[in-house]
Amino acid sequence: MxxxxxxxxxxxxxxxxxxxxxxxxxxxxxxxxxxSIEIVTPLWRLAKLFADDRRRLLADLGVDPATLDLLSVLRRAGAPYELTTRELSRLTLVTAGAISQRVARAEDSGLVTRRNADDGSRAVVVTLTETGHDMIERTVDQVLTRESELVASLSPTGRAELASQLQELLDDVGRRARKP
Amino acid sequence: MxxxxxxxxxxxxxxxxxxxxxxxxxxxxxxxxxxSIEIVTPLWRLAKLFADDRRRLLADLGVDPATLDLLSVLRRAGAPYELTTRELSRLTLVTAGAISQRVARAEDSGLVTRRNADDGSRAVVVTLTETGHDMIERTVDQVLTRESELVASLSPTGRAELASQLQELLDDVGRRARKP
DNA sequence: GTCTAAATGTTTAGCTCTAAACGTAGCATG
DNA sequence: CATGCTACGTTTAGAGCTAAACATTTAGAC
Incomplete structure (x- = not known):
């Protein structure tokens, strides 16, 4: 052996x-x-390095990654910063149950509000509050600046090339992967 | 806006x-x-798709991903299938505390044994049992076959190229990333 | 020898996630 | 209208992880 x-x-x-x-x-x-090993293994390790690094930065700032993820999606959606929980689940790739918990936490902290949609569906609309908006504005630049440093070894062309390969693979794996 | x-x-x-x-x-x-976004975002999503897919496959097989990770590292080490907890922590990228818990669970299930090293250090040596060895043999082919299907869209050269770009980025990010 | 620093493994508190069980609200059908 | 189906959000049980606090051993320094 x-x-x-x-x-x-x-x-x-x-x-x-x-x-x-x-x-x-x-x-x-x-x-x-x-x-698959030479693709999946470095992918997982990179994801973990980025996630760990972000978690530590956010811990210094007093934010948790799950909440930042939630607020980011709402912030990026642009005014009036509203999405349904269903959309949140799809955009963040976490289960509906997890979204429910995230929103509950964020609501307790006054970062978002929740209300029923008025379009006849049973959907729940989540809205960013001013406090939540401030929190995101304070945080996002630091996070993106930090992550920009982490990928600084890539040249602009190298980065663009890798980005397109990853996006292409993502689209394909997304079709093949087993859903919940 | x-x-x-x-x-x-x-x-x-x-x-x-x-x-x-x-x-x-x-x-x-x-x-x-x-x-950084066009690198980090698809990377995270891919990692999550692979992790979710593996978790579901393993659930059918009655194994949990953390245990499989532990047993795999021991199995790959070759006979006599032994590593210290410190080595396990480094090879799996999880904290010493998590390793301690993983090993405790695996030991309760009879998949590994634990003993003190006899080389004068305080290290604890973890050894794969026959049961653990059987479990890994039963499982690993299915996992790798499944993941091979997930990356089937890549041509051999495309895969090799992506693999080397990822490994290179991993080496670099590993140097820059914030450690615990 | 004694004391201190370094190295290691373990335990605990707090978080977050998934899956599954629930609880209901629309909606179509007869 | 009933009835049952479908869509959605929430709650709960169980796992797993990190960080930090502990506990213990080894190795030097003097």
Whole structure:
């Protein structure tokens, strides 16, 4: 049995590169399809690095990531900063239950208000309050500036190219992925 | 005020493309650096799609993702399938506390054992049991086969190219990102 | 030897999420 | 009108994670 631990140092500051993981599986279980590993693994790790970094920045600012996500979507929608919970769920990719909880928290903090839609449906409309608007304005520049620094190694063309590849893959995986 | 909701339909089955989000912020807050958005947003969404899809597959198989992650790292390490908790923490990118909980759960289920290292350090060595080994063997092919299907739209060269761009970005972001 | 600093693993408090169970409000059909 | 279907939002149970507080051991410094 080939021992990966023998061929790659275990005390490096970062985890194995994905190529090494794929190689390890091919050795340990020949025949297993490993072609997704070099895409999925770095993708997850990058997402986690960005998420952890953002969470720490936001913790300093006294905001939590879920609330920022909610307020951002409302803010981006433009005046009058309103969306239904259903739209919020779709735009943020979290379940309706989670939206319900997020909105409840934000409402308790006075960042949004909730009211029934008047269009005959049962929809609930969530509106950004002035407090919520202020919070977003205070925060978003810092978050985006920070994240801009994190991707600073990419050249404009390299960034555009990677962005389009990711968006293309996202569209495709979105069609194939199993829904709730 | 430009209203994004006016220029992009709200009832599409998927969320806005990242380019649309970046454009919305440039309109709503000119001057805010938006160059990270087209990288970070699709990255997060892809990571979530893959994570959700895997979680659902694993639920059918009666496994939870955190345990699979733990067992996978041990399995890939090759015989005798042992790593210290510190190494596990680094290889899986989760905190020491989370590893402690994961190992405790897996130990309760008889999937791993725990013992003190005999090399004079205080390290705890985690070892895969036969039950744990069986569980991983039963599961990993299905997971990797499924994920291989999800990235099937990529050509071999396209996949290799994307993989290397991601790995490069990961290495760089790993250096810049804020650590705990 | 004694004391202190560094290294490690564990426990706990607080959050957030998903899935599933609920509770209802529109709506169509007969 | 009843009846049942469908669409939606909310609540709840159970998991898992992070950060921080702990606890304990090892290794030096003197």
């Amino acid at each position: 080939v021992i990966v631990a023998d061929s790659y140092p275990l005390d490096t500051p970062s985890p194995y590169p994905a190529a090494e993981i794929a190689r390890a599986w091919r050795r340990e279980r020949p025949g297993t399809p490993t072609d | 430009v209203i994004v909701a006016d220029s992009y339909p709200l009832d599409t089955p998927s969320p806005y493309p990242a380019a649309e989000i970046a454009r919305a912020w440039r309109r709503e807050r000119p001057g805010t650096p938006t160059d």
